[in-house]
Amino acid sequence: MNRLKKFLPEFRLYLCNNWINRIPSHTLRLWYYRKIMKFKIGKDSSILMRCTFDAAEGFEMGNNSVINANCRIDTRYKIIIGNNVSVSANVIILTAEHDMNDFMKDNNFNPTIISDYVWIGTNAMILPDVHINMGAVVAAGAVVTKNVEERDVVAGVPATTIKKRNENYKKYKLKYRRLFQ
Secondary structure (H helix, E strand, O other): OHHHHHHHHHHHHHHHHHOHHHOOOHHHHHHHHHHOOOOEEOOOOEEOOOOEEOOOOOEEEOOOOEEOOOOEEOOOOOEEEOOOOEEOOOOEEOOEEOOOOOOOOOOEEOOEEEOOOOEEOOOOEEOOOOEEOOOOEEOOOOEEOOOEOOOEEEEOOOOEEEEEOOHHHHHOOOOOOOOOO
16 A cells, blocks of 8 residues: 555656657646646646656646746746746756755755746746746746846846846737647
8 A cells, every 4th residue: 555655646747747748739738737736727828748747736827828848847846837927948947956065955945936927938947946026038048046026137047137128018918829739
């Protein structure tokens, strides 16, 4: 019985990351993510193919948001993504980190929060305990190590503010579901 308790959650995650994420149907993938993985995913939101997750639960995404292909989402703790958020391909969002001075110590887990109307560019990495505020933009390849203020555009390693986004960002509504994606 004890083995089964360890096996079932790992098997659910294995199915998610090796089979379900390759099914070219948004409807089937979202059903699995909502019902089996216990993710809270809003209306008209999408998670494209080949995204991987580190655990069940711990994930919330608002309405009209999209996570593009090949993203790694570390759901070992809480990740909250708002409405009308665009996460580009190959993005990594983390919630856990190791103490580099004491590897035997348990991971430090902290939430990662991405507010409404945020745009995250390809190959960006969002580290734990970061809040990306409303309307911010994370440039492609940026590594976000600290909070990003509202409408800030950040770039670089580590990410720093390079300018402000104009206020027109609230006019768009994402609805992104390509066939076979």
